[in-house]
Amino acid sequence: MAESISPMNGGSGTYSYARNSTWQRKGALIVEDAIKEAVMESLDLPKVLCDSNNTFVVADLGCSVGPNTFYAMDTIIEAVQRKCNNNSSLEFQVAFNDRIGNDFNTLFASLPEHGRNRNYFAAAVPGSFYGRLFPSSSIQIAYSSASLNWLSKVPEGLTVEGSPVWNAAKIHYSGAPDAVARAYEDQLEEDMEVFFRCRAREIAARGLMLFNMAVVPSRDVQHRMASMFTFIESILIDMVNEGVLAQERVDSFNIPIVFPCVDQVRRLIEKNKCFEIVKMEKVEIAGKRDSKISVMHIRAGLEGTLSHHFGSETVEQIFERAIQQQHNLKFNQIDISSTGIFVVLRRN
Template identity: 50%
Template structure:
């Protein structure tokens, strides 16, 4: 029952390219702690010594769930500069033998707009890496064994591989009628989402354990909640959209069965939950794991219209697949008109807006 879809492609007004500043803010908020963790824990000397090439080491980075646009390019530039800084510090001589060449693999679903992504790449002479696209789900193997040095996964791992069928089974206690997410739903619905997330995480970690070299790293950024919490502001945004869809049902524009068939496959984990899952997998040690805030300015007012545009950029394709393209413009036109309701829902929740799960993991040596 796969339902997640690629982000809006192209460079139009509703594209992910034009509406992903929140994801950039998340990286900006975490970049210094990412650099610090890599500089302290990446055993670059051992990785260089293990290279079979006598003249240069190929250092390979994979962005898992890269989407389109500048965010992934910014992240890859930051990671490469960090590795170069580490390399400079440990290098005793600038010999040809110590030279590093960088390979970057940009991974996302097959429906991702790789054309827009590759059109955004700097010219070859202006970038420090060779680039290649790798289409396919990161819930499974993507690369040869022990071939990746750093796997980077930002704003993507909270998307489930698929949704539990119980969510649309009218005879199940997890039947999610009248909602499009688990935020505010019954314990059975929350549990069904959580169970799928935990299954997905074990698949993700097992696949990465095969692909990442001993001593290699995984960097993860995604929406997260405090230990014991469930509600995240992205979930509130989805609940807001669901309430508009139910208004359209009451007006006879939509049939409720169609709305009941739509569940956005997002889960926002806690540090405690992720720590348990990593420890169960036992292939990685935790270098850093915490809940941070992704907002660039905690005191700045929330731009609700921009938030609605952001919401459209990452949900539109999923909504189209379930409800049809004819419904999208009306849905988001209403969302803009009802932006005060969205703001009130966020304010009434009492949660910290912009909470972000952050982790750096290190592949154990076999």
């Protein structure tokens, strides 16, 4: 991904992703049974192992720093073991992938001990999943959770004054003109075309691609996460009005995250023609969050990207204000059900 897009906060401190990703974990746990079902019913084990020398490779695309990735990998591998009746000759390898700047040190420091609490070999594969990562037909199952909403880069023209899609005084397409929203959609189209083309090369015939991502039912519906971005945007505008921050700094910043509608995701998969859609179902993440916890989640996910653009001192001020103004986060009034989809694809 572009250098201006930073990974989740590393380490295990107060603002780390490891300690502030319970919402993502909840979304992953909701699809746990669906993952098991997909492996048991849709994985053609003899076919995917025919050229693998009895090595079964699972890739987590956008793994971050854990521990969520460990739970998902255990679920997948345990399901494969049950499917093959615990064939002792089958060996497993997990390829943990994320951007080059990801905190792989913390990830592997917290990895369970091999042979006791971990039944797979582990490897780090740094790099953008909007490109090739693995040799041809070398992956039996690819998995991604809460990662595909991140674009490879900010859409072209959003930060260029005078451009038809210049997104002045905004940091996202929420509440922006339709042209800005279309620019985000166009970038998603470009990214997903590359993503599925690369995975079609890397996943073995009859292997699986499993992913979940945040979506909206239609273009005119705002995703709950958009309220978080609007909240940060309001803080930045306050800082501009107070002379703390230059207007140009806000005008030149956009968050490269998109929430596509379900039909768009389906169309992009079908456009590739290399995958069969086995399942595409809604994921309902119901519940309420304390506003302070919401601010911590925002910080864990966006602090690196904000710091890259505004600097760490400014970002510290942003989140100090966010805590002071947390009462403005009215998530309890927002319907947060049916906010995602879980997709099972099988390589043709």
